[in-house]
Amino acid sequence: MLKVQVRLPMKRALLLFVTFLIFSCNFETKKISSEEVLELESRTLNWKEVDEYPAFEDCQNETELLAARECFEREVAQNIYAYLSKQQPVVTESIDDTLYLYLEINSSGRPEIDSVKIDSTLNNQLPELRMWLDQSIDSLPKIYPASKRGVPVSTVFKMPILIKAE
16 A cells, blocks of 8 residues: 555646646747738748739630740730731831840739830831830730739730841
């Protein structure tokens, strides 16, 4: 019986110690505001990449990111080239040049030329070129904007446009 009496106080002492430990710990919970969560998340997100590229109706079935981008750029280029080929410019010398079009698709899907890098000789030969580019962009079909985590975002594409005229 002596053994039983020795173990009971040890169990009680252990139980009291554990109980004391649990209740003496100061557990603090910190409530984090949604602004703090957003700030933390925005620091970790790669804002230079989108989850979905802008898309025309024909490109919406593309699930792979690279294929979706290529489809979108191909459609834009085809529309620009189709519009420019309808123009009948008169040039004094042959042209074989490349310009760079920076095309922004805003978060509502509206296309707009951000800037255009046109060589001065090309600009002198085709002074209406900027106007034609604006009109070709205005004539694009409906565009679904790019998205990041399900939120529509603006994107800018640098597109080379080859200009040939004789």
